[in-house]
Amino acid sequence: MKRAMVVGATGGTGAAITEELIRQGIETIAFGRSGQKLELLAKNLGNPAQLTLAVGDAFRPEDIAGASGDADVLFHCANVPYHEMTTRLLPLGEAIMAAAQKKGMKVVAVDGIYPYGKRQMDLVTEEHPLEPHTKKGKTRLAFTQMLFSKLWSEVDTMIVRLPDYYGPSANEASYLGSTLEAIAAGKPAIFIGNMHVPREYVYLPDAAKMIVELAKVDHCFSQSWNIPGAGTISGNRIVEIARKASGQRKPVISLGRAGLTLLGLFVPVMKEVVEMLYLTEEPLILSGEKVKAHIGSLVQTPFEEGIAATIRALQEKATRI
Template identity: 40%
Template sequence: MIKRAAVLGATGGMGYALTEALCRRNIKTIAFARSEENLLNFKEDWGPNAVIHSGDALNPEDIEKAVTEADAVFHAINIPYPHWDPELSIILDNILHACRKHHKPFIYADNIYSYGLQSSPAAEVSPKNPHTKKGKLRQTLIEMIENSGVPYIIAHFPDFYGPHTGNTLLHYTLSQIIEKNKGMFVGKTDIPREFIYIKDGAEALAELSLNENSYGEVWNIPGAGTITGEEIASIVSNHLNRGVTFRPVHKWMIRAIGIFDPMMREYTELMYLNQTPVILDGSKYEARIGTLPKTPYETGIKRTLEHVLNNRKAAL
């Protein structure tokens, strides 16, 4: 029974949504992140069940203090691509060490990079074929968790979108559309891809963590089906009441931008996801846990646009 949880990376997209979902279940939630200012600002949204705890995940002592106060530990920390190696491994090692020492279960929010190329919807038992530097690193992290001796849940998610998802592909596009009628869309606009509304992902992971029989396993948490860039543009056009078009960003363009932008340079190897997208099979979750929350894309995209608009107005 989880009465008190720790969410590491609480000011990021998934961390924010997960803290929100746990607090709504009346679970005291330690919101851990580096910026105390951001944590205090978000506490107004989370309410009285949120406990603010600022610290650095690269510091073992900061991690251990947060872990000792919780019944379960959620790892939702994300850092910029250029710092993934070696910082992701250091952070994970700090968390697993503290969880093992204090006998705490561990819940890990992961992406789809370790699946590599998949020709059909990927189930948890599908062979993983990571062929990129990032995919191989994520697989190494998974193996660290599986061999740690710590009770764990590993959850794979598609690309996020929604409120507080500032470093995602769709946010990159939608933030441009607010001010003009054309936006850069990474990849071809006619290929169906899978995204997940971040609040749905957080709800599903929170439910999973409360099921005692879900530990020691890998889980897929998919979105509400697939959607093309052209369909997203149509939803945006209808919501903003003006014509909107997306300009596809191809691999050579990403590579060129990467000369000046380290983040884009790191994204080049992931462009395969925009040509042969990985789609997740969530049948295991629905058979054993229950119906997955699936906000329709039209609703989720409109809510995301409203969030971007409100933030833009607040900044003026």
């Protein structure tokens, strides 16, 4: 990888991957639709010389191709609003792949675990059946199939799959990211799902390190990779750590099916979460053995350290706004 392009660079995963690329001294093009957000990203990274900002529409292949320069690896971190996933995810992916096809770039697509459907392994490997039973899971499976389509003959593609994530750059696309942001701000928070059931979360800076390492190895393309977190943790323990780090003790309300359905009457996107609640009831836990075998070791910041660092970073960001 000589030069990278991050599409969706100001989002949760995009910002973390951009930061890791810059940390490793890799020439990087940060692509997004908001010039203001891109400039803020650059400022937060210290305006590094090896970072180029490019404003454009990720649904327009010509915008991406025109901004890509001589980039050889494209990180697809762009996303669509949760409630628009079934209608807009595939057109977005097709536009990005069309740009990569035109320029002959490799593609690293960041995705989630929805295509696996219900858990069929104690530790989910990349060989787990792709048998989604939800509307969004089926859309994500179609997205996977599109990425590996023979239509893109000039593109070598890799999919990296993350569980729910958290970290300083996490946004509303992350269940836990929204919870921690509210706690850091000293506001009442919502926690999606049962707070007693331990679940897996990955710290975004850790995920970014592992993703970039995989992207630097040619033979890691043309396949999928599960990026694990640092084990499992209950919502109650997360809140305990976050409250201690923030010095705040505002209420944290757990929302299950009934609560999300009721809230969905006023906040439509919340209705869309209901069908995915199975992941909070019988969580999938990812195996990291394949990643470990190829990059040497897993990067796994303990939850106590990662959550506290996230709270501090969110509070520092709030003072700068």
